[in-house]
Amino acid sequence: MRKTDSSAPAGIVTLAMRWSNFQRRYAPYIFISPFFILFLIFGLYPTLFSLYISFQSWTPSDGWGRWKFVGLENYTFTLTDPMFWRSMWNTVWLGIFSGLPQHLIAIPLAFVIHMVLGRFKTLVTAIYFLPYITSSVAIALIFNTLFATNNGVINLVIGQLNTWPVLGWFLPDENINWFLNSTIKYGIALVVVWQFTGWNTLLYLSAIQAIPKDLYEAAAVDGANRYQQFRYITLPLLRPMMFFAVSLTIIGNMQLFEQPFVLLNGGTSAATQGGQTAAMYMYRTAFEWLDMGTAASIAWVLFIFIGILTYLNNLIFGRTVRGEV
């Protein structure tokens, strides 16, 4: 204070001080502001707008602002719409049949990779992880070919397995048409499992690696075999990671879009009703049928549904996370 007082005129001093004060007080906010600005524009605003528009009737090709208040009509329509409920059923079905196998495969796989593979661990994990970072469109293009009825690889493999004893009893004798209302869900589930098992394996592997070695050593001293070690050490200690990974799967699967969208050719396939998920139905309501209000109401119904599921998941797995074992 004294130093600046003596060396410079009073007016400038206060200015410099103000600047310095300003910096001290606001710099942190300015530094973090890019996130908030982007979040306001791309996160909060669309969310609030979709809530607003879910109470309006709006055909987007009419132009901005040309919407009409319809109250709860979009919600009552969505909740009584058989097509919506069919898409919800597809979503839940796919959620279970593409979600459960991911974890049932990933947990033992991670354990085996950790216990057996040693220095090839990283390489093998990377290979399992590869589908996760591959573009969904490329995946769908390849799977469309693999799923071909008459000369697709998947049907050829099934045909081969069919000649084996016992296994043949369970497999169909004719080529499976994967693009029917009754079969398309299995195809989508197969793609999703293939794509996301590696991701879950990675999550579980990192959790397994964090389990202290001495637990296993102590168990081995007590005569526990590999299975018992897995069952009584690995599984219980994986609970927090299971909670996290299952939460991600639930949220991801309830919003499943790309895989059914490309496999169903954007909704032009005759099997669309049998395979489209709620997210895909929402997209098509907005951009194909140009009904933004109803699409927004679907989004909010879906949001509430995901919220409930996440809460249930929290009830089941969350105890350990909260330290209640």
Add this chain to the structure above:
Amino acid sequence: MGQEAPKKEIPVKRVILMALLVLAGLGLAQKTTLTVAVFPNLDDALKVLIPAFNKKFPNVEVKLVVQQYGDHHNALTTALATGQGLPDVAAIEVGFVGRFAEGQGFEDFNKAPYNAAQYKQLFTPYTIAQATASDGRFIGMPVDIGPGTFFYRVDVLQKAQIDPKNMTTWPGYIAAGRKIKATTGSFLIADAADVAWINIFASTPTNNSPYFDEKGNVVVDSPRFVRAFELAKNIRAAGLDAKIGAWTNEWYDAFKKGTVATQFSGAWLQGHLQNWMAPETKGLWRVQQLPEGMYASWGGSFLGIPSTSKNKAMAWELIKFLTVNKESQIAAFKSIGAFPALLAAQEDPAFAEPVEFLGGQKARVLWRDAARRVKALKANKYDRVAFEIVSTALSQVLDEGKDIPAALAEAKQLIQLRMR
């Protein structure tokens, strides 16, 4: 010496360059830029036509924005919603033109200064109805059309000793299919559902929607739907269709190998077969009219002006140049095989020329005839939803063995539920 010569030239080059830049700057100052959003392969036709347009209007720079079919229409929908980023001229495919017509985003060409009513009789008649909203607004000038036609493999039919004339009724078509399957092993058609759809569209009364009557009542349980479904079911039950979806690798493969003997499609399929799907089958294909005097339209494109455009007058000049100008329509036909919507362009001598790929058949005359007989259909706001619901019902009948009247009654109920 050889090194010095270019050095001397540099100042000259600079002067020229500067002069060019100044000229370009002056030119830019006066130039109008027209943004034209299209999907492939309309862009190829435009690239050929723009120089001719610039001869007429040298101060207009046409900027093409090209996106794939789906992306193009999505981008257009989003831009219409926000009123931002719209082009001056937008290409609209027939699958979207009805929906965009019902919205308020495009200029009504019936009104001044467009006064397009005077041009309407120049076009293939059914196209006008496609681009007209239920309240009468006319938002898209037709560029090209896709008259429906009946492709068949002459080699497969010969092997099965079938005269294509016997396939001009639906029972005759199915009987021929049985014989083809028995003698050659080839399927009659890729997907039985195609037969149902042709019957549904071609049997629609003039100026109606395929799914609704004049009063807007749902008619999907009427006899024409039942018959369409029955024909498809008979083909499926007899094992005559390969159950292959369109635009899949299996579809192209079937065309290459001749494992599918016939295909109903727009005339444009010939170009695709010839250029990339099955070029090696040249000379093996023929076309004839659809069975039982049916005529249907398979695709087509329109050009519209978004109401936000700031260069409407020039945009309209470009649209007129591309649509009502006979030379442009013929040039587009020659460059990308786009079948002209303009009647006068269809009289070009090129139409009477034999088509090599079809074994020298004068197919374009046949297609021209078909195009003129396609009935005008009226768009209904709920056509897309109805299409999807009927399509699901059809797949339930074909794939899951559902009873036809039950499936159609359910479809009717579902459509009624969505009309609000």
